[in-house]
Amino acid sequence: MSLSVTLAHYLAVSGVVFGIGIAVALGKRNAIAVLMGVELMLNAANLALLAFSRFGAAFEAGDAPLAGHAFVVFVLTVAAAEAAVALAMAVLVYRHRETIELDRINLMRW
Amino acid sequence: MESTGIIIGFWALAGLTVGSAALVFVVRNLLHAVLALVLSFMGMAGLFLTLSADFIAMAQVLIYAGAISVLLVFAVMLTPLASRDNGNSLFALPGLAIGGAFALLLMFLAVDVDWPELRDAALADRAFADTIEAVGRSLVDRYAFAFQVASALLLVALIGAIALVREDGAP
Numbered sequence: 001m002s003l004s005v006t007l008a009h010y011l012a013v014s015g016v017v018f019g020i021g022i023a024v025a026l027g028k029r030n031a032i033a034v035l036m037g038v039e040l041m042l043n044a045a046n047l048a049l050l051a052f053s054r055f056g057a058a059f060e061a062g063d064a065p066l067a068g069h070a071f072v073v074f075v076l077t078v079a080a081a082e083a084a085v086a087l088a089m090a091v092l093v094y095r096h097r098e099t100i101e102l103d104r105i106n107l108m109r110w
Numbered sequence: 111m112e113s114t115g116i117i118i119g120f121w122a123l124a125g126l127t128v129g130s131a132a133l134v135f136v137v138r139n140l141l142h143a144v145l146a147l148v149l150s151f152m153g154m155a156g157l158f159l160t161l162s163a164d165f166i167a168m169a170q171v172l173i174y175a176g177a178i179s180v181l182l183v184f185a186v187m188l189t190p191l192a193s194r195d196n197g198n199s200l201f202a203l204p205g206l207a208i209g210g211a212f213a214l215l216l217m218f219l220a221v222d223v224d225w226p227e228l229r230d231a232a233l234a235d236r237a238f239a240d241t242i243e244a245v246g247r248s249l250v251d252r253y254a255f256a257f258q259v260a261s262a263l264l265l266v267a268l269i270g271a272i273a274l275v276r277e278d279g280a281p
Contacts, residue, residue, distance in 0.1 A: 015216025
């Protein structure tokens with residue numbers, strides 16, 4: 001058995017982190033913890049993109065050798081914007097309800 | 111990627127990343143969960159380095175481990191009366207089941223599919239000494255429009271976040 005690190009290793013790590021992200025995002029009561037789960041999932045996607053960019057032979061790299069890297073830059077940008085807006089919403093909900101526990105935020109209006 | 115350093119580095123960083131990501135679910139204190147998340151981000155940045163993605167690894171440390179974690183701590187500190195525990199909701203068990211099923215499925219796919227991947231000499235051929243120049247050039251050339259849209263998105267998110275949390279009557 002060869003010990004070299006291959007694409008499958010990185011994809012497996014990415015899959016496990018993505019699964020943990022799902023579990024955190026679905027299973028946590030606190031809105032901030034749910035956001036942490038979403039960030040984990042985005043990070044796992046970044047790892048898969050970079051692994052394919054490094055190992056992939058499915059397409060000719062030729063004129064865009066780092067397309068995966070450029071994609072990850074945009075994922076990072078969107079993740080930062082999403083975190084800022086989501087946390088602002090958490091603070092706004094807290095002002096009205098004094099809680100950010102998602103199972104106690106169950107009114108459509110207040 | 112057969113050198114001993116890469117193999118040891120990969121397994122150590124993968125263990126750190128997955129272990130501290132699991133800690134985010136396990137620990138009972140929200141601030142401890144944020145710290146575990148930062149550790150996971152740092153391990154992920156190390157994994158990016160083993161993929162010769164030096165610019166992305168640096169951006170990961172700056173944006174995720176720096177900015178987003180500070181934002182998370184801010185959000186925890188701005189909600190002082192909310193509970194600080196990292197408790198599970200009613201969906202904890204279904205969530206764990208779905209997450210575990212996804213992880214198993216993705217691991218199975220990763221191992222079972224015969225990916226058209228580069229090996230040995232061809233892989234070493236594609237190694238980048240540094241990616242910063244190439245990524246920077248592609249951002250202002252091939253992806254210039256997407257780059258503009260991303261900057262507009264960041265501006266809108268910035269204004270939106272300020273507008274959301276602004277007190278009524280504040281200047």
